[in-house]
Amino acid sequence: MTDEFAHHLRIDQIRDGERLDLVAGNEECAAIAKRLDLDTLDRLEAHVTLSREGDKVRAEGRLAAALAQRCVITGDPVAAHVDEPFAFAFVPEPAATAHADEIELGSDELDTIFHDGAEIDLGTAIADTLALSIDPFPRSAGADAALKEAGVMSEEQAGPFAAASSLVLATSRTVRRTMGSISPFPKGRLSRRPMTALLLMPATSLRATEISF
Numbered sequence: 223m224t225d226e227f228a229h230h231l232r233i234d235q236i237r238d239g240e241r242l243d244l245v246a247g248n249e250e251c252a253a254i255a256k257r258l259d260l261d262t263l264d265r266l267e268a269h270v271t272l273s274r275e276g277d278k279v280r281a282e283g284r285l286a287a288a289l290a291q292r293c294v295i296t297g298d299p300v301a302a303h304v305d306e307p308f309a310f311a312f313v314p315e316p317a318a319t320a321h322a323d324e325i326e327l328g329s330d331e332l333d334t335i336f337h338d339g340a341e342i343d344l345g346t347a348i349a350d351t352l353a354l355s356i357d358p359f360p361r362s363a364g365a366d367a368a369l370k371e372a373g374v375m376s377e378e379q380a381g382p383f384a385a386a387s388s389l390v391l392a393t394s395r396t397v398r399r400t401m402g403s404i405s406p407f408p409k410g411r412l413s414r415r416p417m418t419a420l421l422l423m424p425a426t427s428l429r430a431t432e433i434s435f
Contacts, residue, residue, distance in 0.1 A: 227254055227266070229345030233312075233337070236279060240272045244345055254349050258356070261290040261299045268308075268348045279312040279342055280332070287352055293362035295369060300360040308351050310335055312342040 227250045229242075246254065246266040255263035270283035287304040310333035335347050 227345040227349045228343050229348075230341050230343050231272075232341050233274070233277060233279060233339075236272050236274045236342075238273050242270045242272065242344070244268045244270065244348060254352070255289070257349075258353050259292075260356075261292050264288040264290075266349070266352060268351075270344065270348075272344075277314050277337075277339065279337075280309070281312070281344065281347065282307070282309040284308070285348060285351055285355065287355075289356070291356065291360040293365055294359045295365040296362050298362040298364060300362050302357065302360065304352060304355050306355060308348075309333075310347060310351070312337045312347075314339050 227244075227246050229244055244267060246263075251263040251266055254266065255261070265286065265288040267287075268283055268285045270281050273280045273282075284307050285304060288301075289304070290299045290301050292298070293300050312335050315336040315338060333351075335342075335350075337343075
């Protein structure tokens with residue numbers, strides 16, 4: 223994520239129990255919407271409480287957003303609202319010699335975000351949290367009808383060994399956009415959230431299957 227919603231805080235100046243309210247302006251909302259391939263982002267705000275223990279900073283709060291995405295089938299706008307709690311920890315970036323399998327998440331199951339030892343970027347972490355909170359495969363009310371018109375059969379109609387070619391043709395444009403626009407885990411962040419993977423099931427249904435790590 224770039225600096226479209228950056229909010230840098232010096233670690234040595236963070237007070238334990240400090241509370242902050244972050245509200246994205248119009249330009250920031252537009253930049254984040256472009257980054258996340260949203261149709262619109264009308265509101266993004268977060269209410270955060272910080273706690274610090276040495277060079278580790280914990281952020282807890284609530285994220286609220288009003289946005290519109292594009293249906294993965296029809297391309298029609300799909301309104302959505304996000305209102306959920308979050309908690310993540312900023313920790314020092316590991317040494318360059320550390321291997322990926324040596325980096326472990328804490329036992330408290332928080333997302334872990336690396337910092338440079340001097341400051342944290344709370345705004346970017348909030349925007350990344352929004353990226354992990356939105357529906358990766360939004361569908362409009364007309365999605366089922368569009369699939370039927372395109373000749374995509376339901377699971378019951380197709381049977382377990384039907385070919386998925388019609389589904390691929392009907393959704394390939396949107397799938398490429400959806401899978402290519404947002405990394406499920408933003409750079410510099412280790413997440414315990416489920417990663418949504420796209421699977422073309424034998425029964426020719428487009429499904430999102432959650433795989434937890």
